[in-house]
Amino acid sequence: MATKIELFLRALGKPLVKFIMRLGELTIFIARSIYNCLTPPFYFKLMGRQFMDIGFYSLPVVGLTTIFAGMVIALQSYTGFARFGAESGVASVVLISVTRELAPALSGLMVAGRIGAAMAAEIGTMRVTEQIDALVTLSTNPFKYLVAPRIIAGIIVLPILVLIGDVIGIFGGYVVCVYKLGFNPANYINSTLQNLESLDIVTGVVKAAVFGFIITLMGCYNGYRSRGGAQGVGEATTNAVVSASILILVFNYIITELFFAK
Amino acid sequence: MNDTKIKITNLHKAFGKKIVLDGVNLELQKGESLVVIGGSGTGKSVLIKCIQGLLTPDEGSIKIDGQETIGADKKQQEQLHGKMGMLFQGGALFDSLSVWENVAFGLLENQKMPRKQAKDEAIKVLRQVGLGADVADLYPSELSGGMQKRVSLARAVATKPEIIFFDEPTTGLDPIMADVINDLIIDSAKRLGATALTITHDMASARKIADRIAMLYKGKIIWQGTVKELETTDNAYVKQFINGSSQGPIQVEI
Numbered sequence: 001m002a003t004k005i006e007l008f009l010r011a012l013g014k015p016l017v018k019f020i021m022r023l024g025e026l027t028i029f030i031a032r033s034i035y036n037c038l039t040p041p042f043y044f045k046l047m048g049r050q051f052m053d054i055g056f057y058s059l060p061v062v063g064l065t066t067i068f069a070g071m072v073i074a075l076q077s078y079t080g081f082a083r084f085g086a087e088s089g090v091a092s093v094v095l096i097s098v099t100r101e102l103a104p105a106l107s108g109l110m111v112a113g114r115i116g117a118a119m120a121a122e123i124g125t126m127r128v129t130e131q132i133d134a135l136v137t138l139s140t141n142p143f144k145y146l147v148a149p150r151i152i153a154g155i156i157v158l159p160i161l162v163l164i165g166d167v168i169g170i171f172g173g174y175v176v177c178v179y180k181l182g183f184n185p186a187n188y189i190n191s192t193l194q195n196l197e198s199l200d201i202v203t204g205v206v207k208a209a210v211f212g213f214i215i216t217l218m219g220c221y222n223g224y225r226s227r228g229g230a231q232g233v234g235e236a237t238t239n240a241v242v243s244a245s246i247l248i249l250v251f252n253y254i255i256t257e258l259f260f261a262k
Numbered sequence: 263m264n265d266t267k268i269k270i271t272n273l274h275k276a277f278g279k280k281i282v283l284d285g286v287n288l289e290l291q292k293g294e295s296l297v298v299i300g301g302s303g304t305g306k307s308v309l310i311k312c313i314q315g316l317l318t319p320d321e322g323s324i325k326i327d328g329q330e331t332i333g334a335d336k337k338q339q340e341q342l343h344g345k346m347g348m349l350f351q352g353g354a355l356f357d358s359l360s361v362w363e364n365v366a367f368g369l370l371e372n373q374k375m376p377r378k379q380a381k382d383e384a385i386k387v388l389r390q391v392g393l394g395a396d397v398a399d400l401y402p403s404e405l406s407g408g409m410q411k412r413v414s415l416a417r418a419v420a421t422k423p424e425i426i427f428f429d430e431p432t433t434g435l436d437p438i439m440a441d442v443i444n445d446l447i448i449d450s451a452k453r454l455g456a457t458a459l460t461i462t463h464d465m466a467s468a469r470k471i472a473d474r475i476a477m478l479y480k481g482k483i484i485w486q487g488t489v490k491e492l493e494t495t496d497n498a499y500v501k502q503f504i505n506g507s508s509q510g511p512i513q514v515e516i
């Protein structure tokens with residue numbers, strides 16, 4: 001009997017110990033990353049490259065997802081509102097759902113797929129081909145050279161992307177309402193501006209900054225700890241995208257709740 | 263007079279249950295060229311990585327210029343790395359940077375040399391390893407394996423280090439290119455007056471580069487001596503290794 005319990009506890013213990021070790025490893029990684037983001041030297045040139053990669057080249061993806069999101073929300077909410085004869089509510093529904101929810105969450109998920117994977121693959125390849133060791137032997141701190149520029153760029157760029165996404169998403173709603181549902185353009189714009197509240201924008205921007213941190217952190221962390229050749233790098237990219245996406249959805253809820261309480 | 267550059271005492275390193283280094287003792291004199299030989303997977307690369315602080319040993323001491331490196335703080339570590347150069351077994355060139363930026367990396371990032379001057383310096387070092395100025399603007403992926411090794415060598419010596427590590431510099435090269443690399447190693451080490459630690463299975467290369475040879479087996483240095491002593495030794499392990507015979511005390515686990 002005792003041996004069976006012992007076996008059970010052992011089976012339970014191993015993954016648990018592994019999980020706690022991973023958590024500790026991640027905590028140390030985060031602490032080191034933040035410390036190195038805040039202390040000089042800063043590699044502005046590398047940061048600039050990341051601004052382009054994360055921000056500029058993500059514009060088409062973010063633009064496409066947010067415009068269709070805005071369009072579909074306009075259509076769906078019209079279907080709902082038409083029953084109560086309150087078409088004018090559509091503008092404010094589009095505004096709130098795009099700025100608070102759709103632009104940050106969709107941009108976050110799209111960028112996670114695009115950038116999280118690319119980062120994990122690049123840093124992972126550098127790890128398994130000993131380029132990270134080479135950095136260290138050339139007296140360069142890999143956290144400063146590789147991790148910090150990416151995380152800083154992520155935190156700054158994602159909010160900008162989301163602000164652009166807000167505008168495009170609202171424009172999507174406008175297009176559907178005016179050209180398909182026959183709304184008066186001036187009325188639509190008016191009710192959008194009237195309902196515009198800074199808290200909606202702020203919620204979205206705060207979310208975006210957090211998502212930017214999550215995406216770049218998961219990309220760097222999974223790449224940095226990858227082991228064992230091409231297979232290890234492949235695993236790292238998958239883990240980076242999956243963990244970033246899940247964390248984005250979790251923190252999306254947490255931040256919404258924080259702002260909702262106010 | 264104390265001319266010991268590197269002193270390794272009782273070094274232990276294990277990965278989980280797998281014991282790789284099991285009490286290594288080794289000393290390098292200033293300006294000396296030591297070659298470490300040993301079978302595949304005996305922990306030669308691990309030994310070098312421990313000296314450089316890329317891996318943390320479980321036990322033992324490594325002193326460079328009399329200064330303990332294990333447990334050294336960040337500042338001391340960076341200072342130590344400033345003294346060292348390394349040719350990695352796989353090259354480990356930065357594939358996002360051009361050839362000259364690779365070679366000049368230490369000059370640009372640490373010595374804060376202006377780019378123009380660093381490029382000139384890089385081209386000079388490239389020429390020393392037999393590469394023309396035309397490769398300077400290529401990317402590592404556009405080079406052949408032998409050229410990558412030479413660029414890697416150029417990067418290792420560009421900062422004029424006091425200690426240079428060469429991890430299997432000739433593996434995977436044709437015999438002529440291997441000999442070219444040997445000459446380059448001797449040449450660069452001599453020009454810089456550097457202390458060199460080379461790892462290799464290539465006995466021709468070892469005989470050519472080494473002042474002294476040490477053999478690593480089962481986590482310990484089981485033999486060391488000059489090249490002359492190598493030829494006349496009656497150590498059965500060494501004899502088997504240099505003759506490349508599958509018969510003898512060294513049993514390869516298949």
Ligand SMILES: Nc1ncnc2c1ncn2[C@@H]1O[C@H](COP(=O)(O)OP(=O)(O)OP(=O)(O)O)[C@@H](O)[C@H]1O
Pocket residue numbers: 277282300301302303304305306307308309351
């Ligand atoms: N980071 C690591 N994690 C786990 N095991 C490792 C690690 N690095 C090396 N090892 C193990 O240590 C042993 C020695 O590896 P090492 O790379 O030093 O061999 P080597 O003597 O350089 O071999 P080769 O001549 O083939 O390069 C190997 O069995 C390897 O599996």
Ligand SMILES: [Mg+2]
Pocket residue numbers: 306307308351429
């Ligand atoms: Mg090796």
